[in-house]
Amino acid sequence: MPDLTSKQLLLAALRGEPVPRVPVAPLTVHFCARVGGVSLHRFTGDARTLADCVIRTYERFRPDAVCVSADTWVSAQAMGARVGPLTEDQPWGGLGEPFVQTAADLRRIPPPDPEKQGRYPLMLEALQRVVAALGRDVAVVACFDQYPFSLAAALMGINQIMLALNDDPAFVRALMERCAEYGLAYGRALAAAGADVLTGGDSPAGLIGPRRYREVALPFEQRLIAGLQAATNKPVSLHICGDAGPILADMARSGADGLEIDHRTDLGQACRAVGPGMALWGNLDPVGVLARGDPARVRQAARAALAAVAAAGHRRFVLSSGCTLAVETPFANVDALIGAARGARE
Numbered sequence: 179m180p181d182l183t184s185k186q187l188l189l190a191a192l193r194g195e196p197v198p199r200v201p202v203a204p205l206t207v208h209f210c211a212r213v214g215g216v217s218l219h220r221f222t223g224d225a226r227t228l229a230d231c232v233i234r235t236y237e238r239f240r241p242d243a244v245c246v247s248a249d250t251w252v253s254a255q256a257m258g259a260r261v262g263p264l265t266e267d268q269p270w271g272g273l274g275e276p277f278v279q280t281a282a283d284l285r286r287i288p289p290p291d292p293e294k295q296g297r298y299p300l301m302l303e304a305l306q307r308v309v310a311a312l313g314r315d316v317a318v319v320a321c322f323d324q325y326p327f328s329l330a331a332a333l334m335g336i337n338q339i340m341l342a343l344n345d346d347p348a349f350v351r352a353l354m355e356r357c358a359e360y361g362l363a364y365g366r367a368l369a370a371a372g373a374d375v376l377t378g379g380d381s382p383a384g385l386i387g388p389r390r391y392r393e394v395a396l397p398f399e400q401r402l403i404a405g406l407q408a409a410t411n412k413p414v415s416l417h418i419c420g421d422a423g424p425i426l427a428d429m430a431r432s433g434a435d436g437l438e439i440d441h442r443t444d445l446g447q448a449c450r451a452v453g454p455g456m457a458l459w460g461n462l463d464p465v466g467v468l469a470r471g472d473p474a475r476v477r478q479a480a481r482a483a484l485a486a487v488a489a490a491g492h493r494r495f496v497l498s499s500g501c502t503l504a505v506e507t508p509f510a511n512v513d514a515l516i517g518a519a520r521g522a523r524e
Contacts, residue, residue, distance in 0.1 A: 184242040185374060188317040192375070192413050192436055192457045194494045200484060202497040202519035203243035203317070203459075204468075204512060205438070208269060209503040210235045218505070219263040222248040222270045225300045229307035236312055239512050243375070243496075244312060246305045247321035248297065250379065253360050254323075254332045256296035257287050270297075276335035278353055287356050290363035298364060302371045309372030320373035322365035322406075325380035325416070326357035326398040333357070336382060343390065354398050362405045369410035376406055377415035377438065384418040384425065391425050399432040407433070415459060419501055426451035441467075441500035445483055449490035457494035458487070462515065469504040473514035480518035 182190065188201040206213075211221035214231030221228055228248060236244050249269040255261035259277035263270050278284055292298040305320050312318065324332065330353045331339045342350050365376050383395035403414045413435035421442040422429060429437055429452070436457035439448050445461055452458065460483075462468055467479045480497060487495045497519045503512070 183315040184240075185313075185315055185317040188242045188496060189374065189413070191496060192494060194454065194457070196493075200487075200495055200497050200519050201242035202516050203241045203245075203319070204499045204515055205245055205464075205502045206232075206235050206239075206241070206512075207245060207247045207249075207321075207502045208505050209507055209512075212505050213238055217266040218269045219266045223263070223297075223300070225303035226307065228300075228304040229311075232304075232308050233311050236316060238509070239516055241316075241516060243317035243319050244308060245319045245321065245377075246301070246308055246373070248301060248304075250324055250328075251332065252297050252301060252323045253329055253357070253364060256290070256292075256298050256364075257329075257333065257356070257360060259333055261296070272332060276333065276338060278330075278333040279338070281349070281352075284349075284353055284356065290360045292364050292367035298367070302367055305368060305371045305373060313372055313374070317374045318372065319375040319377055319415075320368040320371075322361055322368055322376055322378045324357075324361070325378050325383065325395070325402060326354040326361060327383045327386075327395040328380045329357040329361070330354050331382040339382075340386070343386065343394065347394070350394070354394075358398055358402050358405075361402045362409070365402075365406045365414075366409050369406075369412050373412065375413045375415060375436075376410065377417060378402075379417040379419075381417070381419040384420050384422055388424045388428065392428055396428055396432060399434075403433045407435075413457075415457075417501075423447060423451075430456050436494070436496070438498070439500065443500075445486040446490050449487060449492040454492065454494070457496065458492065459496040459498050461498070461500040464499040464501050464503055464507070468499055468511050468515065469507045471511060472508075473510050476511045476514040477518045480515055484519070 210231040213235045415436040416434040417438035439460040441463035
């Protein structure tokens with residue numbers, strides 16, 4: 179097999195094609211700020227800084243993919259929520275009372291415009307800078323923020339949306355419709371700016387139980403994923419933190435090209451639950467192993483993950499952290515994770 183670039187390797191693995199080794203791409207969002215030596219406030223609020231930090235992280239560790247993401251409040255801010263940093267050492271987050279509390283609040287959300295609203299232009303500029311620097315050889319993964327249920331939870335507040343699922347489910351769905359519009363518009367803009375893979379999170383959807391996940395969150399995931407795939411022809415990934423075991427089979431029905439799974443989800447079980455047509459991305463413990471372990475423990479965990487996938491006969495796999503790396507993760511542990519994949523041959 180001729181030598182593949184990192185981008186070719188990762189995209190081939192997502193498609194289930196034979197590859198000379200498993201690609202490796204830890205989720206390095208805020209960790210990039212540490213590599214770049216900047217505050218999280220600056221990282222999440224300046225396009226050039228964010229892009230430079232991502233580029234420097236690639237140059238230091240050479241993963242097979244890089245991720246362009248700031249925080250989980252980019253779309254909420256674009257929709258009108260008050261968002262900003264609490265301190266220099268924290269990424270941007272929601273400020274004050276929840277943005278959506280009544281039907282009147284819902285009506286004042288404007289149509290999506292990724293060229294103008296909130297930090298959408300910042301994120302598109304950062305992505306374009308990363309693509310220009312790395313995109314020929316490295317897969318660039320762009321986060322379109324959150325899937326509709328999780329974005330609705332950010333806008334309403336997690337406690338309020340949980341109550342509203344019982345008291346006013348029609349209102350929750352109406353808000354999710356608006357959230358889906360933003361997810362589609364932002365994802366399309368990211369693809370047009372050069373992203374190779376689109377990803378988003380729906381972790382609060384993992385808290386509502388399998389029945390409600392199927393009834394409320396999954397249909398919107400399916401619609402958004404199908405819309406993005408049709409509009410962009412790019413692979414689309416779905417990330418849900420925690421133990422996704424009870425909903426893995428349902429997540430596989432989302433239509434996503436890949437699932438990013440947390441360390442609390444058994445990797446062998448995940449391979450069997452989703453079947454051979456679904457790529458998996460994960461799932462080393464980002465805190466207990468990658469942040470607090472040592473290189474020997476990281477290598478052991480990485481090899482165990484590779485062995486579990488091989489034992490299940492699963493070909494579509496990217497070795498990674500189960501969630502975003504902690505800022506304090508030792509550099510030697512990231513080196514160990516990447517080296518473990520590159521020292522293994524299928």
